[in-house]
Amino acid sequence: MNHQSVLFVDDEQNVLNSLRRLLHDEPWNMFSADSGEKGLAILEKEKIDLVISDVRMPVMDGIQFLKQVKQRYPHVVRIFLSGYADHKAVVQALAEGSAQQLLPKPWKDEELREVIRGALKQAEELQKKNERLQRIINSLSSLPTMPHTYLKVKKCLADIDNVSIDQISDLIEEDTSISAELLRWANSALFGQRHQVDTVKRAVLVLGLDIVDGLVLSESVFSSVAPGSSDGFDLKAFQTHSLACGIAAKLLISELPYMEPKDEDWAFTAGLLHDIGKLIEARYLTEQYKKIIITAREKKTTLLKAEHEVLGTTHEEIGSYLADWWSLPSFIVNAVRWHHEPALCNANREIIAAVHVADVLVQHFALGSSGNYSLPEGDPEIWARFDLTEETLSSIKESLIKSLA
Ligand SMILES: [Fe+2]
Numbered sequence: 342m343n344h345q346s347v348l349f350v351d352d353e354q355n356v357l358n359s360l361r362r363l364l365h366d367e368p369w370n371m372f373s374a375d376s377g378e379k380g381l382a383i384l385e386k387e388k389i390d391l392v393i394s395d396v397r398m399p400v401m402d403g404i405q406f407l408k409q410v411k412q413r414y415p416h417v418v419r420i421f422l423s424g425y426a427d428h429k430a431v432v433q434a435l436a437e438g439s440a441q442q443l444l445p446k447p448w449k450d451e452e453l454r455e456v457i458r459g460a461l462k463q464a465e466e467l468q469k470k471n472e473r474l475q476r477i478i479n480s481l482s483s484l485p486t487m488p489h490t491y492l493k494v495k496k497c498l499a500d501i502d503n504v505s506i507d508q509i510s511d512l513i514e515e516d517t518s519i520s521a522e523l524l525r526w527a528n529s530a531l532f533g534q535r536h537q538v539d540t541v542k543r544a545v546l547v548l549g550l551d552i553v554d555g556l557v558l559s560e561s562v563f564s565s566v567a568p569g570s571s572d573g574f575d576l577k578a579f580q581t582h583s584l585a586c587g588i589a590a591k592l593l594i595s596e597l598p599y600m601e602p603k604d605e606d607w608a609f610t611a612g613l614l615h616d617i618g619k620l621i622e623a624r625y626l627t628e629q630y631k632k633i634i635i636t637a638r639e640k641k642t643t644l645l646k647a648e649h650e651v652l653g654t655t656h657e658e659i660g661s662y663l664a665d666w667w668s669l670p671s672f673i674v675n676a677v678r679w680h681h682e683p684a685l686c687n688a689n690r691e692i693i694a695a696v697h698v699a700d701v702l703v704q705h706f707a708l709g710s711s712g713n714y715s716l717p718e719g720d721p722e723i724w725a726r727f728d729l730t731e732e733t734l735s736s737i738k739e740s741l742i743k744s745l746a
């Protein structure tokens with residue numbers, strides 16, 4: 342039998358010793374290291390399923406260490422062992438997804454065992470899923486590359502202190518469909534301009550750089566990955582669904598008093614892109630996608646369940662793989678990955694919650710289509726984060742209809 346492996350990292354040798362003594366009768370392989378550097382060296386050689394790391398360590402602290410583990414071995418489950426549960430940096434690291442859990446130090450023996458058992462189970466599930474996903478990704482002839490216009494605009498935005506709005510506008514004007522899209526949005530009800538916006542430069546000023554970034558990205562992605570009409574995919578309905586979700590997510594975030602305008606803009610972009618995995622399925626896994634649609638229709642089930650049945654993975658997993666491969670910001674990768682299971686993600690929680698609720702709402706409002714034949718239910722705990730009175734819902738619906746007109 343193949344045993345799973347746990348790596349403990351702590352600069353105090355007596356902590357490592359007591360963990361060894363405590364867990365010696367468990368069926369796991371145990372590795373230990375007294376520094377982050379040694380921990381990384383073990384990860385390089387051994388197949389590790391779970392890493393449990395102390396936070397305060399000299400040279401490379403636990404936060405830096407688990408961040409690196411996440412980057413290099415994203416499928417290894419990560420836990421902090423910390424006596425500083427309320428320490429701001431740990432909370433921040435948890436929010437960014439560097440670790441999935443926190444174990445208090447000193448620990449209670451039984452609790453420690455339970456958490457490790459649970460985490461190893463999670464690691465096993467992750468591995469199974471990952472193998473299926475990897476098989477699918479390997480079967481694609483080639484992964485689409487990030488569209489050129491976006492890369493150029495992104496480079497420009499990254500150097501914003503030395504770049505003028507004129508230069509950004511000139512760059513966008515090279516692409517007529519992106520320019521038209523920006524003008525359309527700048528004139529839409531969502532941005533409430535009293536006067537007609539008729540130049541790209543003015544549109545950039547009205548929309549702001551985060552929205553421009555999101556729109557250029559989504560336009561570029563839709564045009565480069567869009568399936569052909571012969572693939573049986575209704576691109577127009579899909580785009581309406583995505584746009585409506587972006588707008589609704591932005592409006593939901595604007596209802597939360599503690600969020601900033603930037604979060605609204607991020608929610609908009611995340612909403613626009615949340616279902617990109619479906620584009621990949623329809624374009625590159627055409628036959629399976631048709632089968633998914635038929636299965637969902639015949640069994641009156643959600644697309645997500647049908648995807649599990651036909652592909653063994655979902656548009657969330659495929660889409661987030663691509664978003665990650667394109668090095669898109671983590672709030673996009675997370676929204677693509679967790680919009681149907683928002684409670685499972687610790688990072689960008691409000692943005693993902695907004696995209697989740699927006700996705701369900703726009704399907705109930707029948708705006709566009711995401712390919713679902715049965716209306717999805719939202720996670721009630723996530724819904725409860727927003728004060729969705731009848732009045733708010735009808736005002737969101739009204740704004741959506743106006744903005745999409
Ligand atoms: Fe989805």
Ligand SMILES: [Fe+2]
Nearest residue numbers: 615616700711
């Ligand atoms: Fe969706």
